[in-house]
Amino acid sequence: MSAAVDPGLWDDLTWRGLIANSTDADALRAALSAGSVGFYVGFDPSAPSLHMGHLVQVLTAKRLQLAGHTPYALVGGATGMIGDPRDAGERVLNPLDTVQEWVARIRSQIEPFLSFEGDNAATMVNNYDWTAGLSTIDFLRDIGKHFPVNRMLARDVVRNRLEDGISYTEFSYVLLQSMDFLELFRRHGVTLQFGGSDQWGNLTAGVELIRRAAGERVHAIATPLMTKADGTKYGKTEGGALWLDPAMLSPYAFHQFWLNAEDEKVGELLRVFTFLPREEIEALEKQTADEPFRRAGQRALADAVTTEVHGERETQQAKAAAAALFGTGDLHDLDATTLAAALGEAGSASAPSGTGVVDLLLASGLVTSKGEARRTIAEGGAYLNNERITDVEAVPGSGDLLPGGWLVLRRGKKRLAGIQVG
């Protein structure tokens, strides 16, 4: 039996711009309309948390499942041990126990997005299960034989690395990922893999392997690489990548990231990262174009994505914190509870009374050295309770304390931190 599938899926994915590339589109569209398709998407544990780029895949998996298809989410304990070649150069291999810990963390990040019940329940898989016991001889005979080295050398990632060098380890990565597809095809009848467009070579290699080794035609979809309006990479915040783990990036900072989206990109981000219906997104795009200063699109985007990732409660707290800290009112008018909650979201520290502004900035984490603190003050970029600090030697007194004994430090326009003095 096949579960009822949503015939509008392909058009929706296309409209959202989620299909940057795919194998035979007509055949794929037909397959997705005919019945529940087993599909897989893989995540390598190259860090302790997923980030913005992975979120596209997680949400796409959810879209496919909601449309009736059957997800196999692979967290690559094996591929994570090897490392996908990248232009930046050879990776440093991580120890097995580190990889395994990251596998566990990433699995638990993915699980909330999928449903593990019903006709098209999701399954979590780990390629370590079918590679750990595999012998080198079997691997070379059964898998390696299907990979012409001349074709492998022609791939962009490999070609780019030939100048600077690439290890046999990374060169072989594509065999492992292709084998995953073959293995999932054999074990679970998986006939579709998708991933970021930077994975296109790996995706098609898997399709090719299944054609050669099993004589079957399967499919691949590449989702677009998200970039800023100027074409540069996304996902950078002050702390680094846009992590999904709240311990690595607070829900407040996460919410702020989306709130600061460029006008030009709001529509695209809404389509890729939210489940809002088409009419609603189109209305928001129009509003953003007509009244950009209201930033209706950015607000809807930030709320929707933060809710998907961190939940309703965290989203409300992030919004409340931003309203308190970026509001037009005087900070002195906020009550201690609101202030403490807001600063807890934005980041806070403590310092003994009598500490000067330079050391306060350092303690807040807004700067990383005293020299940077002095420089920031000299540049007019440091603020205490929303007032520019002009004197490097200034020492805030009891009259500067906000309710609850707080001082609000700010660097630039948006980077805030609270210091509790006592």
Add this chain to the structure above:
RNA sequence: GGCAGGUUGCCCGAGCGGCCAAUGGGAGCGGACUGUAAAUCCGUCGGCUUUGCCUUCGAAGGUUCGAAUCCUUCACCUGCCA
């Protein structure tokens, strides 16, 4: 294995005995303008007990009053030859 070239601050890349914490570009950070947008312009961009001191130019030694710059050894990378 031989020969040649390379290894500079977050990245790219100048410097080739003192004027070098080290030209320039990019990224980052701050300011102005705005809408917690983009673009643009300006400033800034190792650390500190900041008119000075300390640590940086692959690593360790050495020459010199003085080295990122010269010498020696080691490590890694690239190219040519075998």
